[in-house]
Amino acid sequence: MFGRRGGGAGEDRVAAAEKAFERGHQEFAAGRYAAAAVVFREVVALAPESPNSQFLLGASLFNSGDSRDAVDPLRACLAMRPDHAAAHLALGMALGRLDQFDDAAEHVAKAASLGDPQALDMLPKIGADYCRTCDRAVHISQVRNPDADIIVGAVRMGWTCADCHTVVCSTCVSGGRAGPFVRACPDCGGRLRVLTK
Ligand SMILES: [Zn+2]
Ligand SMILES: [Zn+2]
Structure with missing residues (x-):
């Protein structure tokens, strides 16, 4: 070896x-x-x-x-x-x-x-998951309404697709742009909700 x-x-x-x-x-x-x-x-x-x-x-x-x-x-x-x-x-x-x-x-x-x-x-157990696109860590949020239209979140916020249930990070959803972005699943186009427990 x-x-x-x-x-x-x-x-x-x-x-x-x-x-x-x-x-x-x-x-x-x-x-x-x-x-x-x-x-x-x-x-x-x-x-x-x-x-x-x-x-x-x-x-x-x-x-x-x-x-x-x-x-x-x-x-x-x-x-x-x-x-x-x-x-x-x-x-x-x-x-x-x-x-x-x-x-x-x-x-x-x-x-x-x-x-x-x-x-x-x-x-x-450490309040995290991983982005299925880039493998980086995302936080599991504590927000009460994960479907709200305006969400102020951390960069490392996680999103999950209501349709295919994949998990993605903000960077992979927004293409790295700052500011508001279209919350569509990169895999199926479904609606993304904030990743919560
Ligand atoms: Zn990612
Ligand atoms: Zn999807």
Whole structure:
């Protein structure tokens, strides 16, 4: 999984990384997250180009209570594998613990859009959903009349179609223009209502 380029010292490095990865995986599976983090630091130093090693380093740090240090390896994983659902979820949870709620919601939303069951379960609990067009997070609003004609909403407001029930963000509905926009479903042309519980 770490690739085998060149020979000699390169191959030794790859073999050492693979061996350490196995060890780290065992520590992680046994729930010894602090020990796993130490081993995955070694793996990442030997083979920084492995997305799964970066993910497991981040997950080990997060699970051992170190949300702050978990962020960088999880971002490194996602830079290489933007569709790594588990890394998006872990990063979302780490950012949530660091009180960076908007950024956290984006990553949980992305994990949900990729079908991660834990993320799909978590989104409504943090008052969010994801845009079916662009995968970004949208807020579930508390407005009393979601059908009102004039609505003053946040940029990250969510909309749902009365006909096909899709969920879209304001940007995808308005094409990014400020001010009033026609509230028509981009999929079926149906009427959009504010996304509420
Ligand atoms: Zn959108
Ligand atoms: Zn529709």
